[in-house]
Amino acid sequence: MSKKLNELKISTPGRVCLFGEHQDYLKLPVVACAISLRISVEGHRRDDRIIKVQLPDISDEETFSLDEPIIYSKERDYLKSSVKVLMKHGFTFSNGFDCIVHGQIPINAGTSSSSALIVTWINFLARMSDQSQILPDEKLAWLAYEAEVLEFSEPGGMMDQYSTSIGGIIAIDFYPETRVTRLNTELKTFVLGNSKQPKDTKYILSHVKDQILAVDKILRNIEPEFSLQTVSYDDLRFYSKYLSDSQYQILEGTIKNRDLTVLARRELIRKNPDHKLIGQLLNEHHNVLRDMLNISTPKIERMIKAALKSGAYGAKINGSGGGGCMFAYAPEDSERVKDAIEEEGGQAFIILPDSGSRQEIPEVVK
Known part of the structure; x- marks a missing residue:
């Protein structure tokens, strides 16, 4: 050898x-x-x-x-x-x-x-x-x-x-x-749940992206200074008269997600963040993705509900949506959460944060 x-x-x-x-x-x-x-x-x-x-x-x-x-x-x-x-x-x-x-x-x-x-x-x-x-x-x-x-x-x-x-x-x-x-920051155990439902990432990404970019274009034509990066959530109601109900919903969801991300980041900058708060923010983020961007599925909802019932601090769909994976933040009871996800038909993995792309020791070949 x-x-x-x-x-x-x-x-x-x-x-x-x-x-x-x-x-x-x-x-x-x-x-x-x-x-x-x-x-x-x-x-x-x-x-x-x-x-x-x-x-x-x-x-x-x-x-x-x-x-x-x-x-x-x-x-x-x-x-x-x-x-x-x-x-x-x-x-x-x-x-x-x-x-x-x-x-x-x-x-x-x-x-x-x-x-x-x-x-x-x-x-x-x-x-x-x-x-x-x-x-x-x-x-x-x-x-x-x-x-x-x-x-x-x-x-x-x-x-x-x-x-x-x-x-x-x-x-x-x-x-x-x-x-x-x-x-x-030091986050602990997650449980990843694969619904095993194939998803059309390209379609879902372009579908959501095209909708919000169309909204952005409409509002910039009306107000050239409008910006998704800087608009306040409290000011969104002003723009509703220019948009359909579905357009306003995706705008509101986008800005809610933006603000949740900023809030979560503020907590995650800390070496020892409030793990229960992180779980709560994950739940809030998922609610927006499910109810406003409409990217969840019934099976993923069952997996998330089972994970939360089994002790996870929070859970959300992961990726572009329409299938694929969810994950639960489960510093405690991770094995129980894994079992609960699998009982709903998911493929579950206990995972931790990991390092980036790296060289490994090659396996010996003949």
Whole structure:
């Protein structure tokens, strides 16, 4: 048994959005937490310029050549887009790679499995490139955002890439410019619940995003100084006469979420926050997402209700919604909360905050 030359293994966490769901693409603040479910890419250089990636978790495999122009052959062709973005930024590759991807993160469930894969892959590629670069966390996040969102004109924001790259608990401000703050707060056990209901992330994101951007455009035409970043919740009623009931509802929900995020961040800046208050704010955030943005599902509601009844301090849907995951903050009774979620048909994981994208010790290969 011996290790192959040039072997490298990189892993990256998934994430939950603690506060600020459907906010980052509006340049409104978010608070996110990397979680102890990870995805890894392990591989070595080849003698030719072929990239071959095995994805056994989804019974798939991808192969393409660096000697040919990179042409996307499917929607969200992330393995190719990551290479293309790195080349655009001056990275070169004299060799291809044989790689294998393994993941613990639920797929298409709102826990950033796609972003974690892209961050992992770009981290791997940059280190294995001719330039052999270890990218700073925030540069890694930006390159992943380019490869995932900009290359395919997707509707998403930047939270996923920054959270999975940097790790821990972070607050991100996007206005007037992007600023990431690492929060050294000590949160305890969460329970992640996968409803196993597939969701159309692209549709849900664009649906919610298109609605609030239409509202923003209407109000800016009436009042050029109007801003989602600065408007006071108390002043919203003034704008109701210009909007339909549904438009006003999504505006009100957006600003409520913004203000809840600011309030939660104020508590999370503390080293030892009030854990019961964090749970209460999670519940309030979920109520807005359910009742005003309409992104929850009956099954997720049952899972949340069961988690709260079993001792969780708070719970909310996670990600764009319409299926996927919820999570509960459960510093006590986490096993009981896990069992309750599973009794409602969910797949449950006890998780903790985790570090960002990192190099691992590769497994020994024959």
